[in-house]
Amino acid sequence: MIIFAAGLAIVVAGTLGLLLTHHSTPAMKPVAVGVGALPAPSGPIVAPPQSADPAPAASPVSLTIPLIGVKTSLITLGLQASGALQVPVSTAVAGWYTGSPRPGSIGSAIIVGHIDSHKGPGVFHRLDTLRPGDKVYVRRADGTIVLFRVTRVLTYLKDQFPTQTVYGPTPDAELRLITCGGTFDDTTGHYLSNIVVYATEAS
Numbered sequence: 001m002i003i004f005a006a007g008l009a010i011v012v013a014g015t016l017g018l019l020l021t022h023h024s025t026p027a028m029k030p031v032a033v034g035v036g037a038l039p040a041p042s043g044p045i046v047a048p049p050q051s052a053d054p055a056p057a058a059s060p061v062s063l064t065i066p067l068i069g070v071k072t073s074l075i076t077l078g079l080q081a082s083g084a085l086q087v088p089v090s091t092a093v094a095g096w097y098t099g100s101p102r103p104g105s106i107g108s109a110i111i112v113g114h115i116d117s118h119k120g121p122g123v124f125h126r127l128d129t130l131r132p133g134d135k136v137y138v139r140r141a142d143g144t145i146v147l148f149r150v151t152r153v154l155t156y157l158k159d160q161f162p163t164q165t166v167y168g169p170t171p172d173a174e175l176r177l178i179t180c181g182g183t184f185d186d187t188t189g190h191y192l193s194n195i196v197v198y199a200t201e202a203s
Helices: 163-167
Strands: 060-065 070-077 094-097 107-113 135-140 145-157 173-185 190-201
Touching (some): 060 107, 145 173, 163 173
Parallel strands (some): 070 094
Antiparallel strands (some): 145 190, 173 190
């Protein structure tokens, strides 16, 4: 589950997947698979500072998506010494990638989470059921809440992942929720696609 992109390639090796495809029996779920490797941007993630966004927003601490029953604290994710993206150890929580903007700041804030494992559903178990207009809430450390509205939900084959579209600069405050999904390849133990939920600040 490794994706190569121009620039740094983040190769993630974990014991739990950012898994999306739902299987009818636990036996069909991977017991230990690598987290879907998410490519680093080929350009800057954060847009140049603008006068409309003079002060940095507080760090995100929780994520709520009422429609699909998501209510999770957010851990911070960085890069390992190897260059691999850190991922949540638990399938019950999601993580904000600190190399991306803070939610509510100009640019594409990145939050990733597991969808399931051999133990059952994860935090993003129903991520693929979101539709345009659905609400996503991010609470920040200063107590403020940023409301995002989903604009689209897309599935990409890993070898066709649109790095710049997902991670690239934006003129407004946006959010990306990412997990693995699509068809599960029993031979390799990998999911073949990524699910990306795009959302734009509405508050």
